[in-house]
Amino acid sequence: MPEYKERIFFFEGSKKRLLLGFLHLPVSVSRETGIVYCHPFADEQNLSHRVAVETSRKIAESGFPVLRFDLSGCGDSEGELHEVSRLDWQEDLRSAINFIKVELKIQRVLLWGLRLGASLALLYAVNNPGIDYLILWQPVTDFKKYFNQFIKREVISRLPENRNAEISIDAPFNELDQKGQVNIIGYVISKYFLDSFLILDKSAFNFQKPVGKCIVFSISLMDQPSFGLKDFSEKLIKNGMDVKLKHIKADSFWDRYWRWSCPEITAETTHWIDTCK
């Protein structure tokens, strides 16, 4: 018999959209901290879903409630991706945090995210009071590079049907400029959505409000974190945040099919959370 209960439901997010929420509740809530999980973008959300579920269950077993939810335009939530922006997503995150605080009367909040979800969690934490802990799984630190790579996948996917075509690496970007939106391997994103991220530079992660403890998990099959993540973590520390960087040697489960678990990251995350109140 699991030591948690689960509940699936809808709650209101940005612009009154209904967002899908999934609550993992310990049978008896023994801690002061509630956890909100922010998922990654596009296919990374699908491919990493089960790891997030399994980790949430382990966390709930150790006495902490966890709320996972779908951002607007994603998963089971209302809206379409081309209608939303980063600001809508920040509002969704606020709604999720408010929900868990009111519903469960918890005193402290831990934000946990993977990839773009981790970046959103950090952006929220540095701009809003009341976030006591942060767990960032392999955060995206350079939005321009990240979305360029994502958009280029569309070019690659078009190659088999256009052997001698004039398809260029700029084609999806041109389409975005001309039509205001573009379909990238099934995901329709808008210029409005993209610009809301690209407007940010690296100073976006400088904190305006005090943030509690933060751990950045670097997850890859290399022997140590990438230079980019090391640099990112060091900048947060220089800026006055209490940040620890930990490297987990494991496969990037968010871009692989049939990787349903990552016991290493689950164990390290639940171990770190156990040190929270």
Place this chain on the structure above:
Amino acid sequence: MEEAVTFTCNRNKLYGILHVVEQDQSRGVTICIVSGGPQTRVGGHRLYSQLARYLCANGVNVLRFDYEGMGDSEGELVRFEGAGPSIIAALDFIKQRFPKKMKIIIWSVCDGCTISLMNADSLHDRIDGLIMCNPFILDNERKLANAHLKYYYGRRILKKSFWIDLFLFRIDLIKEMKVVFNHIYQIFSQERHLPDNAYPDKQPMLQEIILRNLFGTSYPVWFIFSSDDMVGMGFRALLNKQKNHRTNIKQKLIKGADHTFTKSHMKKELFSITLEAVHSINDSKG
């Protein structure tokens, strides 16, 4: 209206979303979406979420759910071979939720089709029709090689651009010929069988089971194929080779579509054909 729902399978809780039409606008039919692996109830690029919303807006209830061990559902991962009990639990849930006469149709893609047909015996009293997109039946490399040769290379050599590339030395001919010869070898080499645990009874070929069950159905079956998908076209070729023609089986082809209908206009066409299929099945006798 969308409801977050829970039901049980093998003592595991399964989670799903039920899209419910207002009573006076309902067409009296519910679709049960059976995911292709390894997708959750949302589907790649939200295919299932968007399809469900489209159908619901057109008077059709829809249930999307996660198999045991997938998505949010409890249990160990069963993969498509073991998803039969999950599907039966979903259909029983629909029957309980809508106790009055309601037609139920399974909509599936890839190995969701495979599992639906593998379990046809258990399903035939529970459903009134099947809508299947790009069924997976390429259970060995021989069939995959066959489909690749026929639908990829076969089409390429008919294109003018291929011959221009060839004469201008833009094609790595040696590399391409190696691939072609490898495929030919696989086609004529001994067939490989499924591993023993894939189907516990007698290890018959997956293809034989699927075809036997398909031709044993009495309810309407619609196939929707993507012209640019080797998996689907491989099944289509197999189906068209059969001499056993049945009037309850229909086919539709979406030209230019890939396996999961990523292009926006292909997705729209898929939704439209699905609705056409639903109306047709709903209007049929039985």
